[in-house]
Amino acid sequence: LQTRAPRKKKKAKMFRNQYDTDVTTWSPTGRLFQVEYAMEAVKQGSAAIGLRSRSHVVLACVNKAQSELSSHQKKIFKVDDHIGVAIAGLTADGRVLSRYMRSEAINHSFTYESPLPVGRLVVHLADKAQVCTQRSWKRPYGVGLLVGGLDESGAHLYYNCPSGNYFEYQAFAIGSRSQAAKTYLERRFESFGDSSREDLIKDAILAVRETLQGETLKSSLCTVSVLGVGEPFHFLDQETIQKVIDTFEKVAEDEEGEAGEGDAEAAAAPAEQGGGGAGDQDVAPMEM
């Protein structure tokens, strides 16, 4: 899939063609359209963000609820004390894969009394996804997973794709309006390796803010989880998140007092919007 010509930055329309019915049908140009369509599903889901330092990994996501009456969907899962996963796309597929990951982690723990290295888990996951791209009676998983965890060499963050590929990242964002978050992360990622735990959390929440496109950032809108050396996976509670938000919201208020800076910042945010902006209307109920 990486061999095809790079797509334009603007969201190109995926057209129906005679090679896209079956996951086991190649197109004449060497593409598997069903797999690419599965990757589209990831882009429609609400944003999930991950970043890591040498010793910690933070996973954050936007809480999107179907309606005002319902609660938001769970997008971050604990796999083990030392591994967590954030998903975007078909959350049902994400839940099933999280269960698989928990199973792998606990089986390894039971046999070896030792935590499963996250790098090995993501390979199992990727191999599982690949199977679905090569069986005519299956379909690819429609979910992207940001897997954060520890192994002997420290903290790692991986992105697992419906295609069966996986990549390691210092920081990454997936889902709708993730481009805004990615741009923010691209500016700062070189310092993440040595970041303190607190700075990493702050950067994660700031990245979440980027995807909200001007909507006021509240702790109820996001879920944040942390894991690290000596710190088992856990979610941050609303209070803690709100405190972090308060530190930079206050700073933003101070800056607005200075000439033009606040306005320039607000103007810059919408301009950074990449693909996926129009995607909201097409979001099917099962994709969050």
Next chain:
Amino acid sequence: LVQFTIPIDNGDALKNAEADSQRTLYPYVTGTSIVAIKYKDGVLMASDMGGSYGSTLRYKNIERVKAIGKHSLLGASGEISDFQEILRYLDELVLNDNMWDDGNSLGPKEVHNYLTRVMYNRRNKFNPLWNTLVLGGVKNGESYLGMVSMIGVSFEDNHVATGFGNHLARPILRDEWRADLSFEDGVKLLEKCMRVLLYRDRSAINKLQIAKITEEGVTVSQPYSLKTFWEFQAFHNPTAGAQGSW
């Protein structure tokens, strides 16, 4: 795996799963005690090189202590063919671990627990691997020493011994073991235990190896023998004080 078939008339093997069963009932070629201790830089493990066939001291060149991966040492007493089978399992395990090539490696704790699972599962099927295993190693500066029996009993300690070693060597170790033993003192302590075993265990032979594992790796010594003394007065004329005709 040495197996002994009991001819039982359980009927038709097609209908009755147990009619054809073969399970390990007793061992044939066995190794005697292993004695192992933690010391300042890692773990020391001693064993003799004998393989007994019942009461015959049949084989005199069996290595009962082997290196596993980069960080562990495995010593076994009991059925030698089962030990070889276990080495094959571990070979596969280490190979797969190496093939990942990802900076992670199996440490002694992981190997010990894997073996515990294997031994216990075999015991549950009434087809045990007839061994008592000693697993020692060092990883990231931490020493590890543990034991698994043929019924899956598993634990860690600062000094362990199998078979006769439990009765003859461990009391010595309980009195004289210290955490900061130097290599020379550790070897002296093990030789003291092995000498007692040589005198008192009839399946022991006077040809032993001592293996050492530290952060740097594994070293297994060349086989050597212990000096023994047989001129104790009490043994010169052992029946001198006996009454009666026996």
